[in-house]
Amino acid sequence: MLVAGAALTGVGYVALQRLGRSFGSTSAERHRLLPGDELCPEPQIVTTHATTIHAPPSHVWPWLVQLGWGRGQWYTARWVDRLLFPANGPSAETLRPELQ
Structure with a gap:
């Protein structure tokens, strides 16, 4: 039971991390170059939110x-x-x- 709870917590964490860094954006938007990207050529974390x-x-x-x-x-x-x-x-x- 403890292992299942830990696994569920881990899956939830990963899902929230992905959503928190990509909310509303398409795959194309997350992979294209954006203005300012050249200022940090090797970022540790990338966040791309979007809305139409x-x-x-x-x-x-x-x-x-x-x-x-x-x-x-x-x-x-x-x-x-x-x-x-x-x-x-x-x-x-x-x-x-x-x-x-």
Whole structure:
């Protein structure tokens, strides 16, 4: 029973490590060169997260500009904010002109 529990824990750890380093990214995205890769030619750990946004860059950029702590926040799910960053407010749901 102890061996099975240890094996299950090991499998769970490996799965979380993989998900944590590759969430949302495709195999092609994880294997292509990205800007800045030349700055660290032999990294110990590689993390590539991605998401597909069906909008032109001109619509996405204003949201990225206001990203950050004390600004529009991180656009994570509210339960994640409450769990990991309880002092942070909720993520912005509208564009805020003062943060542009």
